[in-house]
Amino acid sequence: MKLVSWNLNGIRAVEKKGLSTILEHINADIIGFQETKAQDDQVLEALKEVSGYHIFSNSAVKKGYSGTAILSKKEPIKVTYGLGIEEHDQEGRLICAEYEDFYYITVYVPNSGNGLVRLKYRTKWDNDLLEFVNNKDKPVFLCGDLNVAHQELDLKNPKSNYNKTAGYTQFEIDGMTNYINSGFTDTFRHFYPQEIKYSWWSYRFSARLKNIGWRLDYFLASKEALNMVNDAFILNDVMGSDHCPVGIELK
Numbered sequence: 159m160k161l162v163s164w165n166l167n168g169i170r171a172v173e174k175k176g177l178s179t180i181l182e183h184i185n186a187d188i189i190g191f192q193e194t195k196a197q198d199d200q201v202l203e204a205l206k207e208v209s210g211y212h213i214f215s216n217s218a219v220k221k222g223y224s225g226t227a228i229l230s231k232k233e234p235i236k237v238t239y240g241l242g243i244e245e246h247d248q249e250g251r252l253i254c255a256e257y258e259d260f261y262y263i264t265v266y267v268p269n270s271g272n273g274l275v276r277l278k279y280r281t282k283w284d285n286d287l288l289e290f291v292n293n294k295d296k297p298v299f300l301c302g303d304l305n306v307a308h309q310e311l312d313l314k315n316p317k318s319n320y321n322k323t324a325g326y327t328q329f330e331i332d333g334m335t336n337y338i339n340s341g342f343t344d345t346f347r348h349f350y351p352q353e354i355k356y357s358w359w360s361y362r363f364s365a366r367l368k369n370i371g372w373r374l375d376y377f378l379a380s381k382e383a384l385n386m387v388n389d390a391f392i393l394n395d396v397m398g399s400d401h402c403p404v405g406i407e408l409k
Contacts, residue, residue: 162186162405163264163301163375164396165358169194169204169227172398178207180398186405187231190253190264192303194225201227216240218250225250226264226302232257241290246283260383261294265302270324277329280305284333292340297383300342303358303401304376306330308344311354312373325374342378345390345406355392358401366400375404 162184166172169191172180181189194201194215201215211229216239218224228237234255240247251266265287270277291298307313307326319326338344346355356371365371379387386408393403 159187159408160185160405161262161299161301161377161408162189162393162403163192163303163377164189164403165192165266165303165375165399165401167193167195167399167401169196169201169225171195173204173207175398177204177398180396181208181229184393184396184403186229188255188262189229189403190262190301191227191229192225192251192264192266194227194250195222196225197221201225205229214253214255216250216253219248223249224266226253226266228253228255228262228264230255230262234262241286243286246286252287256296260297260299260386263291263298263300263302265300265304267303267305269305270327270330272324274324274327277324277327281329281333284330284336288333288336288340291337291342291380294380297386298342298380299383299406300337300378300380301376301404303374304334304378305374306334307372307374308334309347311352312356314356314370314372325372337378341381343381343384345377345379345384345387346373346392346404348384348387349390355394357392357404361400375401377404377406379406 198215215227236256254263310316357375359366359371388409389407
């Protein structure tokens, strides 16, 4: 099986760039989207050319903002939306799909914002998400835009961004470390401990062309789930968003 995650930065915008053709090329068994920036009916409309998938969408109350979706070739046993915490569940940031052997959870973690105005809320989100995934009774794959560069090699300019830029503050780094300490593994780093590869580039200053990027998108695997993973990958060649897809292959 191939499991994939992709922050689309607007599903309707990527549809116009050939989303259905891109999805055929990726050929994932399960793919999670973040930042659909669309209501549920608009997500279905944007995917009208896509066949072979069961589609699940979780849109924000605020139109054109945030939002997640899961496309799955096999119908899940059960699908739930959000963390079950009202203050977190207004922005359509999480979908959890239960399968026979594992949970697949796709998440769009809140950005701490310009001037780090949302850092306190972001820290609470990280803690509540960790509790949510730790309470699952099967192996867990947690994937999505986690909005953090965990190590220095996960962003081009670590020194100038440290504790100044959203995604690379010590609070956010510690939040990711808490997942690792609770038994989750960053699958890409597991297979490629020293490889420099990014998943997001600013649209400004030709950042993608110059590869001035950040690795913000992850597949985390619980201890039992890691035994099921054969490889991890970042699909830098897939265009359409300011993020690229990331994923894993199961044994």
